[in-house]
Amino acid sequence: MYDIIIIGAGPGGYIAAERAGEEGKKVLLIEKNALGGVCLNEGCIPTKTLLNSAKHYAHAKEAEQFGVTISDVNFDLAKAMKWKLRVRDTLRKGIAFMMNKFKVEVISGSAKMKSANTVDVDGTEYQAKNIIIGTGSDPFVPPIPGANQDNVLTSTGILEIEKMPKSLTVIGGGVIGVEFASFFGTLGVDVTVIEMMDEIIPFMDADQSKELRKAFKKSKTATFELNAKVERIEGEKVYYTKNGTEHSVDAEIVLMAVGRRPNLKGMGFEEIGLDITGHGIVVDEQMKTNLPNVYAIGDVTGKSLLAHSASRMGEVAVNTILGKKDRMRYNAIPWALYSLPEAAGCGLTEAQAKEKGIEVKTAMMPMKVNGRFLAENANAPGSCKVVVDAKTNVILGVHLLGGICSEMIWGAASLIETELRVEEIKEIVFPHPSVSEIIKDTLFTIH
Numbered sequence: 001m002y003d004i005i006i007i008g009a010g011p012g013g014y015i016a017a018e019r020a021g022e023e024g025k026k027v028l029l030i031e032k033n034a035l036g037g038v039c040l041n042e043g044c045i046p047t048k049t050l051l052n053s054a055k056h057y058a059h060a061k062e063a064e065q066f067g068v069t070i071s072d073v074n075f076d077l078a079k080a081m082k083w084k085l086r087v088r089d090t091l092r093k094g095i096a097f098m099m100n101k102f103k104v105e106v107i108s109g110s111a112k113m114k115s116a117n118t119v120d121v122d123g124t125e126y127q128a129k130n131i132i133i134g135t136g137s138d139p140f141v142p143p144i145p146g147a148n149q150d151n152v153l154t155s156t157g158i159l160e161i162e163k164m165p166k167s168l169t170v171i172g173g174g175v176i177g178v179e180f181a182s183f184f185g186t187l188g189v190d191v192t193v194i195e196m197m198d199e200i201i202p203f204m205d206a207d208q209s210k211e212l213r214k215a216f217k218k219s220k221t222a223t224f225e226l227n228a229k230v231e232r233i234e235g236e237k238v239y240y241t242k243n244g245t246e247h248s249v250d251a252e253i254v255l256m257a258v259g260r261r262p263n264l265k266g267m268g269f270e271e272i273g274l275d276i277t278g279h280g281i282v283v284d285e286q287m288k289t290n291l292p293n294v295y296a297i298g299d300v301t302g303k304s305l306l307a308h309s310a311s312r313m314g315e316v317a318v319n320t321i322l323g324k325k326d327r328m329r330y331n332a333i334p335w336a337l338y339s340l341p342e343a344a345g346c347g348l349t350e351a352q353a354k355e356k357g358i359e360v361k362t363a364m365m366p367m368k369v370n371g372r373f374l375a376e377n378a379n380a381p382g383s384c385k386v387v388v389d390a391k392t393n394v395i396l397g398v399h400l401l402g403g404i405c406s407e408m409i410w411g412a413a414s415l416i417e418t419e420l421r422v423e424e425i426k427e428i429v430f431p432h433p434s435v436s437e438i439i440k441d442t443l444f445t446i447h
Contacts, residue, residue, distance in 0.1 A: 010037020016314030021102025146233030185221030
């Protein structure tokens with residue numbers, strides 16, 4: 001009998017296993033593919049590794065304005081893919097080391113729940129006092145005619161290509177679609193992004209999503225077709241309607257990036273009576289399901305499809321099992337877009353605050369007023385926008401575009417989580433020169 005069985009070794013599962021192992025619990029971690037889940041093997045890490053290669057290429061091409069002359073700049077996809085695999089394998093070994101360190105038993109196989117405390121793995125049954133479900137999600141492919149062609153790939157398949165295409169059409173203007181558009185467009189591929197909504201990155205601040213799209217256009221990274229619906233795919237052409245008129249675009253490769261859906265089928269969840277909706281497994285703020293001692297974390301809950309959200313959910317589930325008071329909060333979860341330029345945000349956008357009936361004050365500043373940003377990025381686009389409660393002066397949201405904003409958004413999350421007011425943040429000393437100063441400088445313009 002195990003204390004905890006964890007189904008799925010993604011960022012939620014392996015972190016939960018690590019935290020429980022640290023507390024001396026007997027833990028079984030089940031994974032049908034590889035340690036690290038989608039994030040490490042088919043998502044976050046591989047895409048960021050490739051994007052880093054593309055950024056090196058772009059920086060080399062623009063290096064002359066900074067006094068560095070490089071006579072010949074080339075991109076080698078095979079070498080970039082080799083580096084991607086090296087990073088992946090190193091991190092896999094790191095997770096395996098941590099599981100061994102905390103005496104977590106790891107088995108490979110397909111899990112199916114038989115009851116609230118029994119899991120079958122390829123014919124062998126295992127029992128535990130508590131079960132944590134972290135089965136993740138898979139790319140969703142809508143029923144578009146022609147979507148089953150060989151040149152139509154999901155985010156998983158496109159990470160395995162062996163040569164650069166001449167043209168790429170991305171269906172979906174969310175994070176996955178925009179990041180791949182940035183990668184391929186930066187390297188000279190003719191990229192078109194088709195999005196049904198009126199703007200890309202729907203949860204991004206409206207001012208900055210528009211600014212990001214303009215930056216892509218200026219750098220000739222990608223062309224965006226908004227308010228457009230894909231009707232069919234025929235060979236290397238994608239047909240879509242916009243304003244009642246049909247158009248087509250060339251696409252040697254088509255990337256299907258319209259979202260992800262939770263992995264729920266074939267694992268016995270419905271048979272044992274788990275409460276499931278179209279979004280995923282229903283959980284409360286302790287990650288408890290409707291079944292005693294059964295928890296669910298990560299993408300499979302449909303709550304927040306981010307790796308760091310899954311990790312935090314795993315911690316909350318383990319703490320609850322251990323009898324420690326904890327709960328999952330979603331108001332200060334940062335997100336980041338690792339395109340060129342980067343974008344990141346945390347908390348409410350101006351539109352979201354107004355939808356909630358909150359009276360707000362906002363301020364926005366261009367990144368180029370910041371010393372370090374200007375020194376390192378020249379005329380690159382960028383901005384900082386803050387959203388503040390007009391009555392209490394509590395900061396509600398911080399939204400960044402440009403530079404390496406993914407590396408400083410955690411600070412904004414801390415400000416929002418602790419409900420600091422503008423006057424309190426003004427007293428915090430930021431290092432100079434640093435791009436992070438833009439947050440404080442923007443707040444100083446609010447009165």
